[in-house]
């Protein structure tokens with residue numbers, strides 16, 4: 394065999410020998426090198442993707458945890474906790490209590506583990522998802538999981554912070570984020586998105602810290618108990634005194650310049666998740682049990 398393949402073309406047989414004897418820049422050789430290179434590269438790329446997937450999932454989880462801590466005011470941008478100490482994400486996150494809630498009833502579900510329950514994946518699972526009737530789908534998400542993971546921070550005087558996952562469509566993308574409330578489940582502590590693909594510099598400004606800062610202290614629900622918070626077009630006029638509790642400014646956040654549609658998406662997703670289709674039944678239950686005053 395060995396001798397065969399090294400002898401001249403007349404005695405060689407088979408396709409390997411034909412290729413070896415062909416001129417280096419023949420069409421056959423070029424095609425073969427291209428095909429071999431593509432196979433090697435695709436194996437390398439897909440192998441790397443498979444190998445790195447657990448790491449990627451872990452990073453995504455850590456990013457969500459960081460955003461939850463930040464929106465709850467337990468971690469600042471420099472990675473320090475509220476008292477200025479450096480602590481691991483895990484240590485900080487251990488202060489947070491997590492529950493899976495059945496949205497329709499507002500009851501906790503003990504059979505699903507909040508550490509592993511993935512509402513995004515569940516929203517695509519026919520067993521775990523519900524379709525949203527078009528007339529009520531103001532967040533434009535078509536279907537959602539029946540369950541959601543909520544987070545709580547308790548203090549000496551009871552519930553200190555309540556963090557709810559919220560999401561909905563902007564102009565180009567579904568924006569996924571967390572909304573944090575004070576213990577009254579009405580005064581907003583913060584709103585942060587951890588995944589969105591709006592245009593950088595336009596709708597993408599939902600991630601701008603200056604815009605995000607405005608949410609703190611705003612009220613989500615009007616005096617009638619209905620969701621009232623909104624991203625307006627233009628700048629909020631708070632001359633009447635945002636702190637008087639009745640001014641419209643308490644329910645308003647500045648619009649994003651040139652991005653009315655993303656702003657409208659944010660308003661809509663807030664109203665959806667705070668309404669009867671979203672966390673309405675859960676919030677009603679928290680008030681009924683006295684957990685929220």
Ligand SMILES: Cc1cc2nc3c(=O)[nH]c(=O)nc-3n(C[C@H](O)[C@H](O)[C@H](O)COP(=O)(O)O)c2cc1C
Pocket residue numbers: 564565591592593595596597649650651652653654655656
């Ligand atoms: C390339 C491009 C990207 C845009 N991206 C966004 C966006 O991310 N969010 C948004 O609301 N509007 C975006 N717009 C603008 C919208 O088409 C629309 O004009 C705008 O939302 C209207 O807001 P305004 O009334 O505040 O100008 C984009 C426009 C262009 C041309």
